[in-house]
Amino acid sequence: MTKNKLSSSVQLFSGVLILGLANAASAIQIETDDAKIDIYGYARLNASYDINEDISRSSGTRSGDFSQVNTGAAENSEASGYFGADAVQSRLGIRTRMANGVMVNVEGDFRGGANGGQLRLRHAYGQYGNWLMGRTWSNYNSFVGNTSVLEMDGVAGNAGLYNRTAQVRYIRGNFAFAVEDPKPNILGQATKSGLPTLTARYENKAGALKFSSAALLQEVGYDTGTNDDSVFGYAVFGAAKFQVTDTLSIQGNVNYTDGANSYLWRSGTNYYGEDAYLDGNNVETITGYSANLGTTIKVGPGSLSAVYGMTTMDWDDATDDGLSVGSKHERNTNAFLTYKWSPVKSVMLGVEYGRYEVKKVSGDEGDANRLMFAAQYNF
Numbered sequence: 001m002t003k004n005k006l007s008s009s010v011q012l013f014s015g016v017l018i019l020g021l022a023n024a025a026s027a028i029q030i031e032t033d034d035a036k037i038d039i040y041g042y043a044r045l046n047a048s049y050d051i052n053e054d055i056s057r058s059s060g061t062r063s064g065d066f067s068q069v070n071t072g073a074a075e076n077s078e079a080s081g082y083f084g085a086d087a088v089q090s091r092l093g094i095r096t097r098m099a100n101g102v103m104v105n106v107e108g109d110f111r112g113g114a115n116g117g118q119l120r121l122r123h124a125y126g127q128y129g130n131w132l133m134g135r136t137w138s139n140y141n142s143f144v145g146n147t148s149v150l151e152m153d154g155v156a157g158n159a160g161l162y163n164r165t166a167q168v169r170y171i172r173g174n175f176a177f178a179v180e181d182p183k184p185n186i187l188g189q190a191t192k193s194g195l196p197t198l199t200a201r202y203e204n205k206a207g208a209l210k211f212s213s214a215a216l217l218q219e220v221g222y223d224t225g226t227n228d229d230s231v232f233g234y235a236v237f238g239a240a241k242f243q244v245t246d247t248l249s250i251q252g253n254v255n256y257t258d259g260a261n262s263y264l265w266r267s268g269t270n271y272y273g274e275d276a277y278l279d280g281n282n283v284e285t286i287t288g289y290s291a292n293l294g295t296t297i298k299v300g301p302g303s304l305s306a307v308y309g310m311t312t313m314d315w316d317d318a319t320d321d322g323l324s325v326g327s328k329h330e331r332n333t334n335a336f337l338t339y340k341w342s343p344v345k346s347v348m349l350g351v352e353y354g355r356y357e358v359k360k361v362s363g364d365e366g367d368a369n370r371l372m373f374a375a376q377y378n379f
Contacts, residue, residue, distance in 0.1 A: 072364035088116035145239030147294030156309035157290035233259020259285030302341025326362035
């Protein structure tokens with residue numbers, strides 16, 4: 001690239017940057033002879049009011065936390081009225097597309113740290129042709145059946161690993177296969193990962209229907225130096241969205257796991273449940289399943305969404321084997337009613353009502369209700 005072209009690009013970048021900061025109306029783009037660089041992201045305010053009890057995540061984004069829902073006797077002693085706000089979901093990313101076909105993406109937000117506010121890595125990967133390597137959304141994941149809500153941690157029962165992970169992925173048409181960083185979780189026992197997790201996904205559409213399905217296989221084991229054992233766990237999901245009309249859609253997800261609850265979203269205490277437990281020295285898997293169903297309809301200047309989701313883990317075998325698991329979450333459910341609209345380009349405003357319910361293995365139950373507001377400025 002010549003000096004004059006570089007100088008022009010820098011001047012253009014500076015002008016666009018000033019415009020972007022002033023109005024946040026469009027992405028910032030830099031073009032050279034060899035690459036196209038997009039700088040993107042958003043600034044976001046999340047504010048929540050917990051009606052019954054404070055269930056907001058201390059790490060920010062004001063998302064509801066199943067582990068903070070009071071159950072049993074504590075349900076009757078709760079106070080009411082908790083307000084909080086933060087901007088830690090705000091995001092910044094850089095995506096570079098090179099003339100030789102290589103694409104590199106690095107993205108972060110500010111959810112890191114005990115109380116949020118520190119930069120946290122979300123994506124860091126490269127792609128060339130059919131191959132993707134690095135950290136990004138798991139191949140065992142789909143957004144096809146998800147209903148959009150304001151809370152960053154989303155709906156119980158969303159498809160697959162609702163997170164990002166290190167991986168090597170091969171993409172062939174509508175199929176994708178990956179080897180990924182393993183995430184085994186044995187109750188009360190440090191795990192040993194001898195193999196990567198293997199995932200496969202298929203995603204397609206037919207007319208007004210979009211659908212996705214995936215499967216994974218992971219090793220769940222331990223080795224103390226004295227005792228060791230391992231088993232294979234697996235999981236499958238299906239996701240679909242049907243566009244009924246131009247203004248109405250219905251979408252949902254179903255998941256089943258056996259020895260892979262670390263991929264069952266919003267199971268366990270809050271995010272992911274245990275895959276297995278030890279019966280003596282033997283690893284015994286725990287099964288789980290989840291589902292959610294939602295609808296979105298255009299109303300006025302925006303869209304109104306309603307969704308209900310649940311996750312369940314089967315602790316019966318662990319109880320029969322004499323483990324004390326009464327405090328474990330057997331079922332988590334949440335439901336949301338959300339309205340979003342865009343008063344001007346690149347600005348999203350939203351209001352939401354959410355309800356969380358927990359049932360523990362002991363039979364203790366609890367629920368909590370909350371309201372949320374969000375304002376997002378994209379660039």
